[in-house]
Structure formats: structure tokens, C-alpha cells
Amino acid sequence: MEQFGHDYARLCAAAGAAPQEAVLRRLREPDGARGRLDLAAQSLSLPTCSSLGRLLPGAAPFAALALGDCGLSEEGVRLLLHGLCSNTTVKSLDLKGNNLRSMGAEALGKLLRHNKSIRSLTLEWNSLGMWEEGFSFFCQGLGANNFLQRLDLRNNQINHQGAGELAMALTQNTSLQELDLRWNSIGLLGGRALLNCLHSNKTLKRLELAGNNVPGDILKAVEQALDHNQDREVILSEAQNQVNILSKEVLSLKDEKNKQFLDFVDTVDKQKQERARSEKMSAARVSQLQEALDEQYSIMNSLKTKLQMSEAALALSEQKVHNLGELLNAMKQEQNHVAECHFRELQQQKQEGADREGRLLHDLSAAREKNLLLRNQVDELERKCKVQQDQLFQVKQDLTNTTAELKLRAVEAEERLEIEKRRFKQSLEDMESLRVKEVGRMTQHMETSERSMHSRIQSLEAIRMSLEEELSQVKAAALTERGQAEEELIKARSQARLEEQQRLEHLEEKLRLMTESRDEAQNCCLKQKEMLAEAQAKAKQLSLYADGLRRRLDELQQDLDSKEEEKVTELNKVKVELQEQIGHLEAERAAQDGLREKIAALERQLKALSSSHREALLDKEGEISLLLEKLRMKEAEISRMREEEAQRASFLQNAIMAYVQGSPLGTHSSRK
Secondary structure: OHHHHHHHHHHHHHHOOOOOHHHHHHHHOHHHHHOEEEOOOOOOOHHHHHHHHHHOOEOOOOOEEEOOOOOOOHHHHHHHHHHHOOEOOOOEEEOOOOOOOHHHHHHHHHHHHHOOOOOEEEOOOOOHHHOHHHHHHHHHHHHHOOOOOEEEOOOOOOOHHHHHHHHHHHHHOOOOOEEEOOOOOOHHHHHHHHHHHOOOOOOOOEEEOOOOOOOHHHHHHHHHHHHHHHHHHHHHHHHHHHHHHHHHHHHHHHHHHHHHHHHHHHHHHHHHHHHHHHHHHHHHHHHHHHHHHHHHHHHHHHHHHHHHHHHHHHHHHHHHHHHHHHHHHHHHHHHHHHHHHHHHHHHHHHHHHHHHHHHHOOOHHHHHHHHHHHHHHHHHHHHHHHHHHHHHHHHHHHHHHHHHHHHHHHHHHHHHHHHHHHHOOOOOHHHHHHHHHHHHHHHHHHHHHHHHHHHHHHHHHHHHHHHHHHHHHHHHHHHHHHHHHHHHHHHHHHHHHHHHHHHHHHHHHHHHHHHHHHHHHHHHHHHHHHHHHHHHHHHHHHHHHHHHHHHHHHHHHHHHHHHHHHHHHHHHHHHHHHHHHHHHHHHHHHHHHHHHHHHHHHHHHHHHHHHHHHHHHHHHHHHHHHHHHHHHHHHHHHHHHHHHHHHHHHHHHHHHHHHHHHOHHHHHHHHO
16 A cells, blocks of 8 residues: 555656645555555545546555545546546445536446446435436446446435436346435336336345335335345255255266266277277388388489489589690690790890891991891791791691590580480480580580680781791891892992901901801800700690590590499389389288278277267166156155145144043143
């Protein structure tokens, strides 16, 4: 309750209003520990009503709420009753002397519709009958309520119309036991309406109608109806007791019946055990068949793993082919690098020849020797070009041979694949599609490699053409230089006669320089020859490596052929084993069909036994009903015998008393 008080104070503070001290004092009183909150004769403000209305939903720490003579406003009543609509602990509500009006009556009707915990409601001195619409709404809520047991409506100015509304509500209500309508204005019509509703209402035990100008005969009729309801409740209780006794007897009979049924169930259980045994045998058989199927599945899985291994081998072969292609690309790159080196060397030689030709222009003898050297160099360059052309021709032949061999192998592989497709179209369609894809990839790879080789050959031919053009340019330059040299010779002859003596020493020095340059040129030629020898050795090594790669490709192709033959043999073996297993499965299926027929026969027997058992149970139930009827007849005969014996005893007693009174002993006793 203290927590309730703290919550009340907190809500009032949140609303901006001070909590009422009287309410806080009542919340701290020891009556709250007994489950009662008494706020009677306390003028509750609207903020207090709002706070209490917000605290009342759900479970409250009290079971009785007294709000009598609190002078509640219409809005305050509405807020409080709205909070009580969803309350689950308040059982008694007192709203005496609050002058409730139409809005209050409607709020009470809503409370009666929604609340399921209130058992007692006191509404004395509220003048609810003055507001017809509100009181009709209140009566509708009362008719819909099936939990209220006591209702006090004294001094509420209820007229005959309000009594009619109450009568309609009482015809629908099935829980109200006490209704106090004293000191109202019900009158004759209202009394008749209430009397008529008591014909259909069997739960109302107490109805107070004093001070309502109701005639006495109606009051007596109401009392009789209430007495009838009480008698009816007593009879119902007695009937309930008899029903309990009969239920005990029926339970004893049921026990006997259950014993018989248990015996029958034991027999059925034995039959079920036999059936379970047969089912176990069939389950064992089925488990054996399942094991055989599992073995077949394991064999299929092993075959699948073998297929996956073969696919992995094919993937490895493809990877090796890819590596070989990369090696060929590397070789081609090296060849391109060598050609570029040769081209650079030729350019350097051209530059050196140009320098030398410029030096030879000064002197006639130097020009002749330079011309000879240039001719020798041109011859050597032509030889080098021829050697390179021979090398290119050999490379072209090797490439054509390799492409032809690869094409032949691709054709052979395609022919083999087509043969295998014709043989194993039905069983290995997926494998054939995979192989076709692999062949397509191989062919695409070969085509791409051929295209790259052709492109490189074209580039080499272009380089060769450029070298030939450069050679032609060099020859033309040599011819022009020769013409210039002849002109210079003519000029030199004219000048030689004049300057022979002066330039003899200079010419000797130039001859010495030319010899040194010749030695340098010879050294360069030797270096170029060594470079050519190294390039030829590298070309031979690459050719040997290409031959090794071809051998590896042949070996891989042979391995693939052997693996394909092994796959074919294994597939044939698997087909034979599958056919054998299918035959075994068909035999086991026939055995299972026989077992199913036996099971169906057993189920028919069980159905027949269950039908016979049901008939026996029906017969026994009929016998039980006959025994019950006999028991009832015997009880009626016993009661009749008891009544006859009681009558006989009374007759004997009367006769004895009459005999005693008529005898002298009776007169003597009377005198005494």
C-alpha cells in the first residue's frame, strides 16, 4: 500500500497538482493491510481521481474500495471507473451518495461490461433513475455481466420504466443473487415486470422492494418466486449429491468393466507382440535390403570418384598443355629478342660504315681501301641475312610440322570422341558433353597458338623485309659513295701531283689508323660470329625442348586412351553388377509383397477382433444399463417397502395405543 501511495504522489506531482493529505493518510492506515481502501466522506479532486484511475488498472493492493459521499464529479467518476474496467483484484465497490448522473451511469454500464472481478456494488443515494438513457445503458451492462452477485440500488428514484429495464437485464444475467431496490418509485407496473422476469431468472435469491408502492399480492408472488428459486437450489444440490452417489456406483461398475477390458487388452497385447515379432522379422529383412542398397550406392559413389579422378587427370593434361603453350610463347619472345639484337647490331654497323665512308672521302687510297672493306662487309651482311633467312625458313618448317602434327592429333582425337559418342550415347551423355567441351577448348587453344605463331612469323617476315630494304639502301649508299669517290679521285689526282710530297707522311699516319680500324672491324665480326653461334645453340636447345614436349603430349594422349578403355571396362562391369542387383531387388520386392499380404491378413484379423470386441463392449454396456434400471427398480421397491413398513408400524402403534387406552391398565394410568 505504501508503494501505491508513493505512485499516487508521483502522478499528482507529474500532473502539477498537490496530493491530498487525507488520501495519503488513508493509504497509510492499517486497514490497507487487510485489503480495504476507505476514502468515504473525502472530497476527491479531479487530479486525485485521474491519478487513482491511472493506478487502478491491473492488480491493486486492496480488494475493497469505498468511495461513499465523496462528492465526485462526472469526469472524476468516469476516470475512476475507466481504471477499474481492467482491474483484477477489487471485489467490492461502494459509490454511495455521489449524486451520479447520466455520464456516471454510462461509465457504470461500461464497468459492468468489462470488469470480471467485482462481486458487490453499492449505489445507494445516487438518483440514477432520473437519467433514462444512462440508466438503460447501466442495465445493458448489468445484463452482459456474469460475475456480480450483490447490487444495492436504494434511493435512486427508479420508476416503473427503470424497473422494466432492470427486469430485462435480470432475464439475461445469470450471476446476481441479491438485489436491493428499497425506497424507489417502482409502483405496480415495475413490480409486475420484476415478477415476470423471475420466471426466467433462477439465480436471484433475495429481492428487497419495500417503500416502492408495490401491492402486497405482487410482493407475496415475488417472495414465492424467490422461495421457489431457493427450493430449486436445494433440489439441485440434492440432485447433485445423488448424481455423485450414482457416479460412484458407475465408477465401481466401470472398474469391473475395466478389469474385463484389461483382460481383453492382455490378449490383444499378446497378439500385438506376435505381430511385432513378425514386423521385426520384416524390418530385419528390410534392413538387409537397405544394406544391399547402401552397398550399391557406395559402389556408385566409388565409380563417381573414379570419374572425378579421370576428370582431374584430364584437367592436369590441360594444364600441362597450357604450360607447353607458355613455354612456346617464351621461346618466341626469345627469338624476337635475338632478332632485335641483330637489328641493333646491324644499325651499329651501319653507323660505323657511314663514319668510315666519311673518313675515306678525304683520301683516294683510303677511299679505295674503304670501298673494299665496305664490299667485304656487305658480303658478310648478305651472308648473315642468308643465314637468318635459312634459320627463319627452318623455324617456319618446324612450326608447320608442329601445327600439322597437332591438327592430325586433334583430328584423331575428334574421331575417337565421335566413336565413343556412338558407343556410349545413352549411358555417358554427360561425359561426352564434357569431352566435347574439352576438345573444343583444345582446338581453340591450338587455333589461338597457331594464330599467334602465324602473327609472329609475319612479324619476322616484316623484319626480314625491313632488313632487305636496309641492305638495298646500304648498296645504294655504297654506289653513291663510289661515284663520289671517283669524283674525288679525279680531284685528288689533280691535287696529288701538287701535294704528294706534303701528304706522304699524313697518308702514312692515315694508313696506320685505317689498319687499326680494320683490326677493330675484324674483332667486331668475330664477336658477331660468336653471337650467331650462341643463337644457333639456343635454337637447337629450344628445338630439343619442343621435341621433349611433343613426346610428353604423346605420352599423355596414350594415358588418356588407356584411362578411357579402363572406364569403358569398369562401366560394363558396373552395368552387369547393377543388373544382378536389380534382379536381387526384384526378388526381395516379391518377398516384401508377400510379407505385406501377410500383414494385411493380420490387420484384417485385428479389425475383426476389434469389431467383435466393440460388439462385446456394447453388449456389456447394455447389460450395465439393464443392471442400472434393475437397481433403480429395486431402490423404488425398497422405498415402497419402507413406506409400507412405516405405515404398518404406525397402524400397529395406533392399535396398541387404542388397546392400551381401552384396557383397565390404560384407565388406571389415566387416573394416576
